[in-house]
Amino acid sequence: MAAVTRAAAGTNADTDAAVIRASLADPDRFAPIYDRYAAMLYRYAYQRVGPEIADDVVAEAFLAAFRGRASYDLDRQDARPWLFGILTREMATHQRREQARYRAMARSTHETVQDGPADQVAARVVADAARGPLAAALAGLAPGDRDVLLLVAWGQLSYDEVADALNIPQGTVGSRLNRARRKVRKALGGFDPTTTMEENDEV
């Protein structure tokens, strides 16, 4: 038995699955999973729930992942969708805070001060113009729709990976995403994204 385990671990020493398998017997070996994905998860949590609780949410997500590592499907070499799924569940308890945050952004959009290198500021002009309507749209989405939309747009997950992360069929991913995007487009409403972009190019 031990020989088989070692052999299997030897061939895939670097995959997430191999790390998680090793961590089943030796919990300390779970650490590389944190080191690989902490920045990615932190960024996503920070974007959604804000700086005040991003630390907590990320720490709790990793601990939940650690506790649930026995249920990880070791056939999946890449743990990213699994971790985003766990993070999504952790953030679900902070839905009200997240919505309030978007609503506040929608209200305060004109007071936003942009500073930093000029090119970066310029690159954000489009986003700034859209900021208020986008924030308002995000606040108004159904939680399940928002999860799908933001996993795609901010988490950079593919449809397959979103389906994996949220444990829903791919068809559901598609329908939720379409619904969410319709609302976002409607919120962007008055201005044409294409036109705005061209204006931005001239800046």
Add this chain to the structure above:
Amino acid sequence: MRSDLSILEEFGASLAPVPDHPPAEVRHRVMNGMRRPARRPRLLSRLSGVRLAWGIGAPAVAAAAVAAALVAGQLADVAGGQPAPPGRGTNVEAGAGAVPQAPPGAEQVLLLAAQHAAATPAMDARPNQFLFIDSVEIESKINSGEATVSGPLRTRTWLSVDGTRDGLVTQEAAPASRRSPTRTPIDGCTNGRQAQTIDRPATTPEVACTPEPAYRPGRVPTDSAGLLAYVYSVAAAEPEWVSIGAGPDGRPSGYVRLSADQRAFTEIAEILYKNHLPAVQEAAFLAARRIAGVQVRRNVADAAGRAGVAVTRTEAGARQELVFDSTSYRYLGHNIIGATLDLAGAKVVRSPNSGKGTARIRLGPNPKPGEVIYKSALLGIAVVDKAGQRP
């Protein structure tokens, strides 16, 4: 062309944190949390303790007398909590040769142990003092699928009498290793705050807590009905799953959830370690009698090599043993021994519910029946003024 998605992406970028990595504190928290079982610090839950040597004298006589009462069919007397007069013990001894007597069963052993605890005088202990627990431990560890047994290792523990002060555990290393003893600080529950991981006070944030006194009444009830309800409430709130061996790929092939009875029984072993107040120990023994499925087992050795009689409960490939001296019924210690894994009627799940509770995971083969998984034996207890001070 800019799609709504890419605008949303840019909006997201404007919300992103400036240092891309979470603060170092988050990593500390996760790493420490990983070492900490959800239920209790492993360090504490593994240790267990027993009654001290000085208590043997008078209680031994009482225990013998209780045995006599049991044999004579006077259980009601005993259950009422009245220790029989010491004289009766000798009467029975005289008659023992003539009438073969059935040795006491599990319930009776626990009753005798409760009587011993009740007859043990409480030590004087001020809230700011420490309970010193002198013990030895044996533990099996799995390395690359092979079990190795370490110990017995001398283990000394100092726990705050009222639970509010910082304690300490030291464990000597195996002589062959030539290592110095490990020293583990135990964070007390001071002003209602305690390190999240109590054996890592320096690196884990503080959380709200309720003090767990080591030698005072506290969270654990001192009456048997209350204590029984308490251990079952813990069993319900903090379930435990056990892996049932590994498949050919080395991953656990499934898990079974321990029954509430088994969890309650192991929780009693933990209480016996954590609070040495005679009233708590008495209540714990009496409560254990009410747990379905307890059995008696003779000629059991504790971690110090002392033979005794054990009250056991077996489930999921492990036999939990509370070991007692077979004449005085003093509690000697706690053993966990490998047992046949009987899955008949058991509900095996592919993965434990990770929402709450803990899972004990073991890669490779399960321990063989009779193999030592863990043993802890108490050598003595005392009250001292400072953590680290020997009596």
